[in-house]
Amino acid sequence: MNRLIQTIDLWKEYSNGVYALRGVNIEVFEGEMVGLMGPSGSGKSTLLHLIAGLEKPTRGKVYLFGKDLSQLKEDELSQLRQKHVGFIFQFYYLLEDFDVLENLTLIGQMAGIKKPKEKALEILEYLRLTHRLHHRPSQLSGGEQQRVAIGRALMLEPRLLLADEPTGNLDLAEGKRIFELFLRLREERSMTLLVATHNEELKIFFDKIDRLKDGALETW
Ligand SMILES: Nc1ncnc2c1ncn2[C@@H]1O[C@H](COP(=O)(O)OP(=O)(O)OP(=O)(O)O)[C@@H](O)[C@H]1O
Ligand SMILES: [Mg+2]
Numbered sequence: 001m002n003r004l005i006q007t008i009d010l011w012k013e014y015s016n017g018v019y020a021l022r023g024v025n026i027e028v029f030e031g032e033m034v035g036l037m038g039p040s041g042s043g044k045s046t047l048l049h050l051i052a053g054l055e056k057p058t059r060g061k062v063y064l065f066g067k068d069l070s071q072l073k074e075d076e077l078s079q080l081r082q083k084h085v086g087f088i089f090q091f092y093y094l095l096e097d098f099d100v101l102e103n104l105t106l107i108g109q110m111a112g113i114k115k116p117k118e119k120a121l122e123i124l125e126y127l128r129l130t131h132r133l134h135h136r137p138s139q140l141s142g143g144e145q146q147r148v149a150i151g152r153a154l155m156l157e158p159r160l161l162l163a164d165e166p167t168g169n170l171d172l173a174e175g176k177r178i179f180e181l182f183l184r185l186r187e188e189r190s191m192t193l194l195v196a197t198h199n200e201e202l203k204i205f206f207d208k209i210d211r212l213k214d215g216a217l218e219t220w
Contacts, residue, residue: 002029003027004065005027005028005051005064006026006063007025007026008025008061008062009023009059010024010025010047010050010059010060011024011057011058012055012215013058020046020215021046022214022216024043024217025217026217028192030190031186032193032207033193033206033207034193034194034195034206034207035202035205035206035210036195036196036209036210037197037210038211038212042213045090045164046215047212048162048194050062051064052064052085052162053069064080064085082156083156084158085160086153086162087153088149088163090164090165092145092149094145094149095137099133099135100124100133100134100137100140101124103137103148103151103152104116104123104124105117105120107155108155111155113155119155120151121133123155124151127147127148127150129147129151143169143171145169146168147178150178154185157189161185161192161193161194161195162193163182163196166197167197168197172201175199175201175202179202179205182195
């Protein structure tokens with residue numbers, strides 16, 4: 001099986017002396033839907049950011065699609081990310097000066113895909129945001145902003161989706177709908193997913209769960 005993610009003895013110490021990760025080894029194979037669980041502050045976001053190459057580890061290695069991230073130049077890394085990796089941020093980072101539709105279409109336009117508007121409309125329809133196309137992020141509820149962030153990450157049909165609490169602001173029914181969408185994308189597009197969540201009720205959707213505690217993986 002094709003290994004899309006591998007971390008080896010991954011450590012992250014922040015400049016204030018906090019050890020957010022302490023020697024984490026995880027593997028994610030193509031087509032898997034893997035859960036990343038653990039209490040608040042256990043290192044889930046940090047691990048996802050390191051895997052996406054958004055931050056650098058203090059020690060250890062990240063292999064993404066078989067490539068050692070520490071050996072990639074900045075432009076090679078951003079190309080790899082743009083082409084193959086979708087990231088749903090815990091705190092959204094939507095473009096505040098643009099409306100919902102533009103938040104998605106701009107991503108498609110920058111990447112040069114065909115018919116970005118049609119694609120954006122199709123995604124936004126599934127995410128039940130058709131009535132909010134021309135609202136700015138600040139005019140949306142937390143759950144609506146979260147769904148825009150999900151839509152944005154799906155615009156380029158990434159092979160790998162890294163999702164940081166993608167349903168943290170949604171009720172359980174809506175959260176399940178999002179997870180069902182993830183499973184559908186896995187079936188139809190062979191997408192691979194690594195999803196951080198607190199929600200124990202969503203764990204039935206995962207093939208496998210890595211649990212973090214105080215920056216280390218719990219062993220079973
Ligand atoms: N930029 C930073 N500078 C210093 N410490 C940080 C920074 N980011 C995170 N931390 C610390 O690292 C630890 C892990 O944080 P992280 O955000 O990875 O946890 P998390 O599991 O995602 O938590 P949550 O479930 O609340 O989102 C925490 O103790 C946090 O305070
Ligand atoms: Mg987090």
